[in-house]
Amino acid sequence: MKIATYNVNGITARLPSLLRWLEESRPDIACLQELKAPQERFPEAAIRDAGYGLVWHGQKGWNGVAILAREFDPVERRRVLPGDPEDLHSRYIEAAVGDMVVASLYLPNGNPAPGPKFDYKLRWFDRLMLHAAELLASDAPVVLAGDYNVIPTDLDVYAPERWLDDALFRPEVREAYRRLVAQGWVDAIRAMYPDQRVYTFWKYLRNAFERDAGLRIDHFLLSASLATRLTGAGVDRDVRAREKASDHAPVWITLAD
């Protein structure tokens, strides 16, 4: 079982690349973020033609998340993170895929910090923590996959000293991530690569990818029953190297059946 997460940075602009990657990588489940398309303009037919059932939550202009499952229709459980009826950003969708619960999430960026956007990020984090605790208590196999916009540690950024005041790396955010994981989740990429630098995002600017000036901000959090099945993980860096690439690379894990 292969599960991937991929911030596409615009599903419309990325559709050809996405379809090529799906065919090559053949994930059983793919969580997408930053669709940047309204609900009715998501290219559903093209994804279904590629062999994937799906649920998605679009939004005009920004955000947007989806869950794709190969030869399977995910059963939507929720399309908002509970806790704030006034939050209209489409940043969370959750579905059952077989006996597994899968969430695709796009945590707010939070810059500039401090400020209202940073406050929103921290509030969103609090809501995620409450919901994640409920999911853990359910004892279902759960994977929370997506763009967390969190650099967890110094090992996850090419130049930590340059990111100290950034909303992705501020102490409050690292602490929130640490507390979330401490509920009992396993950070799958870090579990597979305890000491290595693994990046999932490189800015478009200044040849960041060629210099490998990257960040690890796309994460898989696994509940305990899934973590024991973890057999592999990787980043499809070749996809990031292509023409017309997203600034994020697809990230994936494999689980024993």
Place this chain on the structure above:
DNA sequence: ATGCCGTGGAAACCACGA
């Protein structure tokens, strides 16, 4: 230190990203 690049929406520039 920087929005230098990229996307989308609206309008031929702007917001936003991380």
